[in-house]
Amino acid sequence: AQSVAQPEDQVNVAEGNPLTVKCTYSVSGNPYLFWYVQYPNRGLQFLLKYITGDNLVKGSYGFEAEFNKSQTSFHLKKPSALVSDSALYFCAVRPYGGATNKLIFGTGTLLAVQP
Amino acid sequence: GAGVSQSPSNKVTEKGKDVELRCDPISGHTALYWYRQSLGQGLEFLIYFQGNSAPDKSGLPSDRFSAERTGGSVSTLTIQRTQQEDSAVYLCASSLESGGEAFFGQGTRLTVV
Numbered sequence: 001a002q003s004v005a006q007p008e009d010q011v012n013v014a015e016g017n018p019l020t021v022k023c024t025y026s027v028s029g030n031p032y033l034f035w036y037v038q039y040p041n042r043g044l045q046f047l048l049k050y051i052t053g054d055n056l057v058k059g060s061y062g063f064e065a066e067f068n069k070s071q072t073s074f075h076l077k078k079p080s081a082l083v084s085d086s087a088l089y090f091c092a093v094r095p096y097g098g099a100t101n102k103l104i105f106g107t108g109t110l111l112a113v114q115p
Numbered sequence: 116g117a118g119v120s121q122s123p124s125n126k127v128t129e130k131g132k133d134v135e136l137r138c139d140p141i142s143g144h145t146a147l148y149w150y151r152q153s154l155g156q157g158l159e160f161l162i163y164f165q166g167n168s169a170p171d172k173s174g175l176p177s178d179r180f181s182a183e184r185t186g187g188s189v190s191t192l193t194i195q196r197t198q199q200e201d202s203a204v205y206l207c208a209s210s211l212e213s214g215g216e217a218f219f220g221q222g223t224r225l226t227v228v
Contacts, residue, residue: 034216034217036219042221043206043219043220043221043222044158044206044208044219045219046216046217046218049216090157090158101146101163101165101170101171102148102160102163102171102174103148103160103208103217104160105150105157105158105160106157107156107157108157108158
């Protein structure tokens with residue numbers, strides 16, 4: 001079965017420190033990988049995606065993510081966290097060339113950045 | 116429009132009534148998705164459209180749920196004989212192509228009383 005795992009329900013980090021939000025996936029074939037952010041009472045916003053090419057992708061608000069094929073991971077990172085980064089983060093995968101193009105989402109990780 | 120538009124933004128209905136939720140995708144986007152998000156939960160896939168056809172409707176939880184898309188644009192999600200467990204935020208998203216990123220609407224918050 002195709003799936004996405006976000007092993008941490010919540011990540012706490014102090015402002016100014018680097019942050020990592022973990023994501024691993026299980027799909028057949030090559031994946032398209034995405035990160036979304038959801039602020040309270042708002043819809044999901046696209047952050048970044050990996051399709052092909054450089055394993056390190058850069059996205060909005062200073063976030064980046066590294067695709068690791070051998071570890072089937074796509075962890076979200078930021079060198080210096082801001083209090084305003086506090087939100088719910090979702091990893092998603094779309095299998096390439098499969099029977100369906102639906103996005104499969106992880107369960108989300110709540111990022112709390114303390115001042 | 117500039118983004119994905121969903122209506123209504125909030126809907127309160129009595130148990131047993133039917134409801135229709137509407138999604139206007141970004142113009143030109145061929146793929147359209149419906150998801151459901153319950154309080155404190157992740158996103159539950161419901162159905163995916165490519166054009167007017169639905170190659171994947173595996174996430175519809177029961178035969179009370181149905182969806183259609185007309186003209187390759189507007190989509191309607193219908194829930195018949197609503198139950199309290201149907202209460203959730205229903206999110207619609209569209210993407211330019213099947214491999215591209217999806218853009219989400221603000222959602223419809225459905226409350227069944």
